[in-house]
Amino acid sequence: MPRPSLSDRYLYLCTDSRSRQGDLPEFLDSALAGGVDIVQLREKGLEAKQELACLEVFRDACDRHGALLAVNDRADVAYAARPDILHLGQDDLPVPVARDLLGPDILIGRSTHTAAEVSSAAEQDGVDYFCVGPVWPTPTKPGRPAPGPGLLKHAASLETSRPWFGIGGIDLTNLDEVLAYGVRRVVVVRAVTEAEDPGAAAAEFRRRLTG
Numbered sequence: 001m002p003r004p005s006l007s008d009r010y011l012y013l014c015t016d017s018r019s020r021q022g023d024l025p026e027f028l029d030s031a032l033a034g035g036v037d038i039v040q041l042r043e044k045g046l047e048a049k050q051e052l053a054c055l056e057v058f059r060d061a062c063d064r065h066g067a068l069l070a071v072n073d074r075a076d077v078a079y080a081a082r083p084d085i086l087h088l089g090q091d092d093l094p095v096p097v098a099r100d101l102l103g104p105d106i107l108i109g110r111s112t113h114t115a116a117e118v119s120s121a122a123e124q125d126g127v128d129y130f131c132v133g134p135v136w137p138t139p140t141k142p143g144r145p146a147p148g149p150g151l152l153k154h155a156a157s158l159e160t161s162r163p164w165f166g167i168g169g170i171d172l173t174n175l176d177e178v179l180a181y182g183v184r185r186v187v188v189v190r191a192v193t194e195a196e197d198p199g200a201a202a203a204e205f206r207r208r209l210t211g
Contacts, residue, residue: 003105004068004084006129006163009037010209011202012187014072016043017054024057031192032065034199035206040070040087048077055081070109075101085109090117099126113147115154122160131187134168135178138189149181156182172201175208184209
């Protein structure tokens with residue numbers, strides 16, 4: 001498989017398996033048709049077998065819509081599922097180890113929460129993109145301080161050619177503010193997962209990110 005490109009990927013969605021709603025295939029179809037470029041299964045507590053089963057549903061939807069599939073944190077699951085992306089937090093497997101395990105064709109992303117982490121991710125070998133935030137406190141990361149817009153401004157000031165995404169509490173009401181800080185790509189969760197019409201919400205994000 002050719003190495004995926006992030007050049008035209010702007011809207012990154014993190015979602016759980018929708019077990020409470022029972023509508024995972026329909027939800028993914030709506031969000032991806034609306035304009036989500038990358039989708040990640042993020043649900044703590046899943047056993048590897050459960051996660052792999054969910055990822056099969058994600059893979060099918062991504063293939064039909066031309067989107068990229070991301071695995072969160074777990075290089076072992078990524079090795080088995082062969083997604084397009086493995087996203088690593090600061091406390092996860094080191095990037096060189098993940099790269100050695102998974103090879104050159106998978107993209108590896110990095111979470112960053114401080115200026116030093118942002119600067120490192122912008123240059124570190126083996127990293128293909130990084131996420132900067134959280135911009136605002138978010139219940140998806142309880143207890144994590146939000147470094148705020150200043151961290152976005154720092155990332156923008158680096159003028160790196162490496163793609164990066166703003167993350168943390170971003171929705172359609174504050175998107176213009178986020179864009180004003182130099183962000184061109186965003187990660188969203190509740191703004192789409194809790195939207196009355198996920199496809200319409202994704203489409204509006206896409207319009208404003210690429211307009």
